[in-house]
Amino acid sequence: MYEKNGEKYFVVDSHLHFWDASPDNWVKGQEQYAKGWIECFHAYMGLGPADTHWPIEKFMKYSEEDFVHDVFEEGHVDAGVFQSTYLKEWYTDGFNTAERNARMAEKYPDKLIVNGRFDPREGEAGLKQLEEDAKRYNLKGVKVYTAEWYKGSRGWKLSDPEAQMFLDKCKELGIKNIHAHKGPTIWPLDKDAFDVKDIDVAATSNPELNFIVEHVGLPRIEDFCFMATQEPNVYAGLAVVIGGLMHARPRFFNKVMGELLFWVGEDKMLFSSDYGIWEPKWQVEGFIDWSMPDTEEYSDYPHPTTVTKKKIMGLNAAKLYDIEVPAELQLQNGGTPAAKDDAQLVESA
Amino acid sequence: MRRERVIDALAEVYDPELDEPITGLGFVTSCEVSGDGDVEVVLRLPTPQCAPNFAFLMAADARRVLRGLPGVREVTVMLEDHYTGEEINAAIGRGEGFAGAFPGETADDDLASLRELFQRKALVARQSRLCEALLAGGETPEEITRRRAAELPDGRDGRRCLELRRELGLDDGPEAPAFILPDGEPLAAAELRRWMRTARLVRMSLEVNGGICRSLLRVHRGVEIDDPEEVAFR
Numbered sequence: 273m274y275e276k277n278g279e280k281y282f283v284v285d286s287h288l289h290f291w292d293a294s295p296d297n298w299v300k301g302q303e304q305y306a307k308g309w310i311e312c313f314h315a316y317m318g319l320g321p322a323d324t325h326w327p328i329e330k331f332m333k334y335s336e337e338d339f340v341h342d343v344f345e346e347g348h349v350d351a352g353v354f355q356s357t358y359l360k361e362w363y364t365d366g367f368n369t370a371e372r373n374a375r376m377a378e379k380y381p382d383k384l385i386v387n388g389r390f391d392p393r394e395g396e397a398g399l400k401q402l403e404e405d406a407k408r409y410n411l412k413g414v415k416v417y418t419a420e421w422y423k424g425s426r427g428w429k430l431s432d433p434e435a436q437m438f439l440d441k442c443k444e445l446g447i448k449n450i451h452a453h454k455g456p457t458i459w460p461l462d463k464d465a466f467d468v469k470d471i472d473v474a475a476t477s478n479p480e481l482n483f484i485v486e487h488v489g490l491p492r493i494e495d496f497c498f499m500a501t502q503e504p505n506v507y508a509g510l511a512v513v514i515g516g517l518m519h520a521r522p523r524f525f526n527k528v529m530g531e532l533l534f535w536v537g538e539d540k541m542l543f544s545s546d547y548g549i550w551e552p553k554w555q556v557e558g559f560i561d562w563s564m565p566d567t568e569e570y571s572d573y574p575h576p577t578t579v580t581k582k583k584i585m586g587l588n589a590a591k592l593y594d595i596e597v598p599a600e601l602q603l604q605n606g607g608t609p610a611a612k613d614d615a616q617l618v619e620s621a
Numbered sequence: 622m623r624r625e626r627v628i629d630a631l632a633e634v635y636d637p638e639l640d641e642p643i644t645g646l647g648f649v650t651s652c653e654v655s656g657d658g659d660v661e662v663v664l665r666l667p668t669p670q671c672a673p674n675f676a677f678l679m680a681a682d683a684r685r686v687l688r689g690l691p692g693v694r695e696v697t698v699m700l701e702d703h704y705t706g707e708e709i710n711a712a713i714g715r716g717e718g719f720a721g722a723f724p725g726e727t728a729d730d731d732l733a734s735l736r737e738l739f740q741r742k743a744l745v746a747r748q749s750r751l752c753e754a755l756l757a758g759g760e761t762p763e764e765i766t767r768r769r770a771a772e773l774p775d776g777r778d779g780r781r782c783l784e785l786r787r788e789l790g791l792d793d794g795p796e797a798p799a800f801i802l803p804d805g806e807p808l809a810a811a812e813l814r815r816w817m818r819t820a821r822l823v824r825m826s827l828e829v830n831g832g833i834c835r836s837l838l839r840v841h842r843g844v845e846i847d848d849p850e851e852v853a854f855r
Contacts, residue, residue: 308704311841312668318840319833466672491638491833494742494826498819517829520836524829531822 273601274348274585276560279578282601284589285352285552287451287486287511287544288343288384290376291368294333299362306362313549316512319520320550334548336376344383347545347552350586351595353385355415355451355486374409385593387413387451390442392434393422399441406445412593413449414442415486418470429470430483439478449592450474451484451509454492466492468499475503482592484542487512488532497535507540507592508532510584514543515550518558526564530573538580542589559585579603624654630690631662634682637736638675639831640743640781646831647838647846648679650701658694660687665701667837673705674732677722680713737789741803744785746827747778748800749820752813762813771795 274281293310295303314331317324330338343349354373358366366372370388377384388405390398405411419427428435430452442450454468468489475483486509489496500506513532517525532541543559545552564575576584582603590597631652632644643649643664651663662683666676680698687696698713700706705722712722718730729735751774755765770786770793773779786793791805798807808816838844 305704308669312670315668315837315841319836491826491830493829494819494822497822516833516836521829521832524825524832527825528829531825535822 273350274556274560276557279560279582280601281348281556281560281582282586282590282597283348283350283552283556284543284586284593284595285343285347285349285545285547286484286542286589286593287509288352288354288547289357289368289549290334290336290339290354290373291357291548292333292365292372293331293363293367297333297363297365299360299364302362309359309362309367316516316549319516321519321554324551324554326548331548336379339376339547340380342551342553343545343547344380347547348556349383349545349552351383351385351590351593353387353413353589353593355387356389357415357417358389359420361421370405370409377409385412385595387411387415387449388447389414389416390438391416391420391422392428392432392438393425395434399438402438402441403445406447411445411447413451413484414447415451415453417453419453429467431470431473435470435474436477439474439481443478443480448480449482449484451486453486454489454496468492468495471506472499472503475506479505481505482507484509484592486544488528488536493528493531497531500540501535506536507542507588508536509542509544511544511546511549514555514559515546518555518562525562526570527573529562529576530564530570533574533576533580538574538576538583539588541584542592543585556585624652626690627652627654627660627662627687627693630686631683634679634686636675636834637678637739638672639827639834640739640746641831643679643683645846646834647844658692659697660690660693660695661697661699662687663699663701665842666703667834668841669702669704669706671703673703673709673723674719674735676700676703676705677709677712677719678732678736680709681718684713684716740785740789742823742827744782744789744801745803745820746824747782747785748808749817749824751778751782752800752817753821756817762810766798766800766808766810766813768799769795770797770799773799 274283293306298306310332311328314328317326317331343352354377356370356373357368360366370386374386377386386409388402388409388411390402392398418429439450452471454466468485471483471485482505484507485496485500488508488510490512500508513528517528545555560581564570564573587597587603628644631649632642634643635641636643636646639646648664648666649662650665653661664680664683680700684696684698687693700709703709708722715721719732720727720730752765754774770783773782783793791801800808802808835846838846
């Protein structure tokens with residue numbers, strides 16, 4: 273919970289990692305890829321405030337104490353969702369697997385939710401694994417990397433018929449949140465890896481599932497917005513938007529948030545720190561302090577209210593993950609929807 | 622062959638995703654010209670993981686532009702510290718297309734559709750910037766959409782609009798409309814404000830991506846380039 277100026281915010285961080293990218297975990301012969309991946313992540317950390325940067329050694333493998341300190345004690349986070357990333361071609365025990373995340377989550381059961389993963393290229397074995405994972409971790413969500421390499425294939429699409437089999441399995445297992453990673457440029461990438469069209473197709477065919485596009489589809493935010501505005505079950509994960517822009521490029525941050533509020537709307541945006549890329553503390557505090565400047569340049573954008581921020585900071589994600597929100601942190605009077613004029617403009621655009 | 626002439630030529634090579642010259646983005650790390658006219662250029666992108674398709678286009682375009690310069694003999698363009706650099710450099714050196722770099726993994730040898738998609742985005746973005754300035758200057762939508770191509774505001778955006786139209790095969794003659802839709806049809810006055818909504822988003826996307834590239838270039842590569850937008854680290 274974060275309190276500022278008498279307002280209390282329930283904070284759900286919908287994108288957390290607990291990875292091991294230390295050299296001991298690099299696959300022999302694949303060291304340059306393992307090293308390249310984590311160094312690129314580390315560069316992104318450099319876009320946050322200087323006093324939040326870590327040395328690369330710590331960044332490669334941070335401890336449970338670091339996590340608890342940065343996320344819960346200092347970071348104001350009430351509940352968080354682990355997004356699992358395997359990358360077993362480069363990291364012997366995986367980069368950030370559900371097993372590793374679950375070991376942490378078991379110790380903080382009221383605070384941490386573990387998301388699984390699937391890859392339709394794994395076929396029957398993958399379906400079986402998903403079933404087992406769903407039981408073991410009580411999965412409500414999965415994270416998919418459509419750009420991941422697998423046995424010579426450089427990626428897949430959520431609109432592939434094989435992927436639909438997995439989405440059907442998700443419904444059967446009670447998994448309702450599908451987080452899709454669509455950028456930014458992180459290795460390895462398929463040649464069309466940023467394209468969000470497959471989410472459009474999958475979201476339309478699977479209205480009972482929610483599709484959360486991580487990093488709001490950056491660097492194709494325009495395609496994401498045009499798509500999300502038409503799909504009621506598509507959400508914007510704000511990782512990279514807050515971490516990568518709020519400090520480094522505040523003008524761009526205003527504009528990106530303005531466009532997202534306009535096209536996607538405050539009910540479908542989720543705070544995500546992407547820890548350990550960035551610590552949540554400065555992101556939560558900065559976001560609550562942020563306001564759309566009252567100048568001509570931004571006059572056309574929706575201006576966020578306290579209600580907007582409460583929804584984005586945690587209430588939207590709490591709804592998706594059935595996280596119980598203490599009564600005093602819920603919206604009074606149910607809140608107000610986004611401005612009607614804007615909604616009409618979007619519909620007619 | 623003077624080095625300045627080579628650098629000038631490289632300024633005509635655009636990052637297709639950002640629609641900015643590679644020289645302004647700080648992607649050219651070295652440029653050597655021998656007495657005999659052999660040219661060797663090294664390119665480096667913000668991260669080793671930047672998308673291989675765009676990386677390939679920039680390297681191939683650089684080679685093509687330099688080979689077209691009078692007085693140039695051998696041209697070598699090398700992409701350094703990129704995860705597919707070996708494949709791309711070898712294909713470029715052999716004068717092959719994208720499929721030559723990644724045989725069996727793509728049927729798209731010239732990446733023409735990818736390039737075209739981003740040229741269209743770039744044209745929308747440039748036009749949006751011009752229209753916004755004209756509106757701010759007090760022109761009405763009717764006046765703006767009545768303008769002819771010859772009356773595009775002078776400057777980088779206007780010139781680039783015409784270049785992009787030529788590359789896309791759209792009419793860029795002086796009497797053609799100044800502001801057009803993707804199919805080449807004129808933008809109607811009544812549609813201008815609604816069009817601006819979407820165009821502004823496209824433009825912002827390109828600008829933000831350019832901003833992130835510059836930030837990563839600084840953080841990851843230690844390259845300091847002119848970057849008025851990034852305020853936090855000054």
